[in-house]
Amino acid sequence: MSAAEGKTAGTGEPILVVRELHCHFGGIKAVNGVSLDVGRREIAGLIGPNGSGKSTLFNLISGTVTPDRGQIRFDGHEIGGRKAHAIARLGLARTFQIPAMFDNMSVTENLLAAAAEGHWQGARERAADTLALLKLEHVADNRASDLSGGQQKLLEFGRVVMRQASLILLDEVTAGVHPNIRKIIVEAIARLRERGTTVLVIEHDMEMVRNVCDRIIVMDAGRVVATGPFNNIVRNSEVMQTYLGRPQ
Numbered sequence: 741m742s743a744a745e746g747k748t749a750g751t752g753e754p755i756l757v758v759r760e761l762h763c764h765f766g767g768i769k770a771v772n773g774v775s776l777d778v779g780r781r782e783i784a785g786l787i788g789p790n791g792s793g794k795s796t797l798f799n800l801i802s803g804t805v806t807p808d809r810g811q812i813r814f815d816g817h818e819i820g821g822r823k824a825h826a827i828a829r830l831g832l833a834r835t836f837q838i839p840a841m842f843d844n845m846s847v848t849e850n851l852l853a854a855a856a857e858g859h860w861q862g863a864r865e866r867a868a869d870t871l872a873l874l875k876l877e878h879v880a881d882n883r884a885s886d887l888s889g890g891q892q893k894l895l896e897f898g899r900v901v902m903r904q905a906s907l908i909l910l911d912e913v914t915a916g917v918h919p920n921i922r923k924i925i926v927e928a929i930a931r932l933r934e935r936g937t938t939v940l941v942i943e944h945d946m947e948m949v950r951n952v953c954d955r956i957i958v959m960d961a962g963r964v965v966a967t968g969p970f971n972n973i974v975r976n977s978e979v980m981q982t983y984l985g986r987p988q
């Protein structure tokens with residue numbers, strides 16, 4: 741059974757519940773009382789200006805930073821303050837804003853290593869599928885460090901796909917990539933949705949957000965300031981001007 745078909749699936753409880761989460765760095769309240777829910781099989785977009793706390797929120801959820809206070813409930817487990825590897829084992833996978841991979845290993849080896857961290861069953865077939873999905877077949881044997889920046893973003897994404905997680909956090913996977921690579925990623929997210937995976941995606945590209953997200957969560961200065969479907973958020977011109985700096 742994959743993590744996406746986990747034991748609490750179908751209970752109706754959101755897969756991710758965050759309540760009154762706080763985290764500060766010195767005098768900076770990076771996350772300042774965030775509460776949000778993400779439903780099972782939802783593709784939710786997390787947007788907001790630079791420095792609004794989006795990546796810190798991902799760090800708190802995935803266990804790379806410890807919260808000052810607040811609750812994080814993932815798939816029925818209280819995970820606030822738990823270690824990153826323990827949270828990953830529960831079925832959560834994430835990308836980093838700066839891709840994290842094994843530079844000296846090939847693309848295929850990187851994918852297999854990711855499978856070894858999660859579900860190994862059928863790993864070789866899945867690696868082949870992932871290479872095809874992300875159109876990386878022609879560089880399958882290349883070292884990760886020799887890939888272009890865009891291809892490294894794809895590989896980072898592929899490593900998350902290989903984990904077969906029930907919740908995936910994507911931190912700006914399309915930032916600075918060629919539109920062709922963005923298209924590949926958008927299609928791959930659609931495949932994840934079909935598979936039953938829940939995805940929370942940090943994204944600055946509004947076209948991408950419009951294309952892939954069921955619902956948008958807007959952060960500013962460490963807080964959630966708006967949530968709703970894309971069209972409602974865009975219609976809220978105050979949110980668009982104040983928090984995104986670009987009325988649409």
Ligand SMILES: Nc1ncnc2c1ncn2[C@@H]1O[C@H](COP(=O)(O)OP(=O)(O)OP(=O)(O)O)[C@@H](O)[C@H]1O
Pocket residue numbers: 765768769770788789790791792793794795796797837
């Ligand atoms: N490890 C850290 N040490 C000190 N300050 C930090 C640390 N991580 C984040 N911050 C600060 O916390 C605030 C929120 O940063 P964060 O990276 O979460 O923002 P973001 O919304 O992801 O921004 P961006 O869109 O630029 O990626 C910023 O003021 C940042 O400088």
Ligand SMILES: [Mg+2]
Pocket residue numbers: 794795796837
């Ligand atoms: Mg960030």
